[in-house]
Amino acid sequence: MTAPFFFWFFAAIVVFGAVGVVAMRQPVHSALFLLLSFFGVAALFITLNAEFLAAVQVLVYAGGIMVLFLFTIMLVNIRRTAGQPYVHRQAGAALLVAFFLLAVVGGTIVASSRTSGLADAPADPAKLSTTTISRMMTETVDGKTVKTPVTEQVAGNSQAVAWGLYRDYLLPFEVASVFLLVAMIGAVVLGKRTMEHVD
Amino acid sequence: MNPSMASYLPILYFAIMAAIIPVAGLAAMSLLRPSKPTPTKLAPYECGVASPTEAFDHRFSVRYYLIAVLFVVFDVETIFLFPWAVMYHRLKLFGLVEMLVFLAILVVGYVYAWRRGALSWA
Numbered sequence: 001m002t003a004p005f006f007f008w009f010f011a012a013i014v015v016f017g018a019v020g021v022v023a024m025r026q027p028v029h030s031a032l033f034l035l036l037s038f039f040g041v042a043a044l045f046i047t048l049n050a051e052f053l054a055a056v057q058v059l060v061y062a063g064g065i066m067v068l069f070l071f072t073i074m075l076v077n078i079r080r081t082a083g084q085p086y087v088h089r090q091a092g093a094a095l096l097v098a099f100f101l102l103a104v105v106g107g108t109i110v111a112s113s114r115t116s117g118l119a120d121a122p123a124d125p126a127k128l129s130t131t132t133i134s135r136m137m138t139e140t141v142d143g144k145t146v147k148t149p150v151t152e153q154v155a156g157n158s159q160a161v162a163w164g165l166y167r168d169y170l171l172p173f174e175v176a177s178v179f180l181l182v183a184m185i186g187a188v189v190l191g192k193r194t195m196e197h198v199d
Numbered sequence: 200m201n202p203s204m205a206s207y208l209p210i211l212y213f214a215i216m217a218a219i220i221p222v223a224g225l226a227a228m229s230l231l232r233p234s235k236p237t238p239t240k241l242a243p244y245e246c247g248v249a250s251p252t253e254a255f256d257h258r259f260s261v262r263y264y265l266i267a268v269l270f271v272v273f274d275v276e277t278i279f280l281f282p283w284a285v286m287y288h289r290l291k292l293f294g295l296v297e298m299l300v301f302l303a304i305l306v307v308g309y310v311y312a313w314r315r316g317a318l319s320w321a
Contacts, residue, residue, distance in 0.1 A: 067270065068267050068268065072264070074263070075259055075261065158282045159282070161282045162282030162283060165279075166282075166294050166298075174297070176279070181304055181307060184268070184269060184311070
């Protein structure tokens with residue numbers, strides 16, 4: 001039973017990193033703990049045979065998103081945050097929200113493990129990296145066009161992600177490009193305007 | 200351990216070595232070196248940088264952030280291309296059209312950023 005060991009090991013790293021993010025006084029230290037948490041999540045993806053998601057986790061989150069966080073830290077004046085009290089005055093509201101979030105997530109885990117046997121799912125993680133493709137195969141038999149449904153197994157996490165993304169979730173994929181467009185134009189509008197004010 | 204996890208063992212060895220070497224180096228130095236600290240010796244030092252606390256004294260230009268956002272956007276775009284290329288032979292024309300629509304939407308933003316001069320530093 002090595003798989004549960006690796007799960008708990010990397011899950012502990014993720015939680016340790018997440019606690020570090022909120023506990024550190026220096027924003028840069030928080031960012032480094034966040035990086036540790038991101039790598040822990042990537043390792044969790046690998047234990048689930050989701051290599052592609054692990055690579056994305058490292059490339060986008062540990063690479064790109066981390067750069068954004070660090071630049072944000074560099075943009076704001078850190079001295080303003082350095083002398084602040086350790087517990088924010090919104091701590092009460094934050095605790096309340098965190099409690100409800102925990103109740104919802106915990107309730108979902110308990111409910112789904114009772115009904116659909118979620119706890120048994122990681123027993124065969126190889127299943128998560130294969131996907132079943134069903135498509136119509138067109139043949140010409142005796143001068144007539146016959147369509148027969150064909151199912152085949154495709155191995156590999158990248159292939160499984162690709163099939164899900166580009167066939168089953170076509171619209172969300174295209175909407176994602178609109179999101180990226182909004183992010184790009186928004187950054188240019190805000191960034192350029194600020195630069196013109198400064199210059 | 201299943202076989203695919205075993206193929207990640209070199210990364211584990213690499214991480215262990217990466218942790219051991221600096222710790223071993225610092226430990227060896229603290230055992231071998233004479234300890235005569237002066238304020239000048241203990242001051243943070245970086246080659247070519249006058250003030251060691253420069254990052255705290257100055258705010259950085261928003262230009263860095265603009266470049267970083269554009270980097271993340273195109274980073275994500277590239278990652279979407281990868282699984283598409285892997286399954287291209289099965290997605291066929293449908294996948295090609297789909298990806299061209301995706302890229303066309305992002306080229307709009309690229310042209311906009313270019314024409315607004317967001318890609319030039321000055």
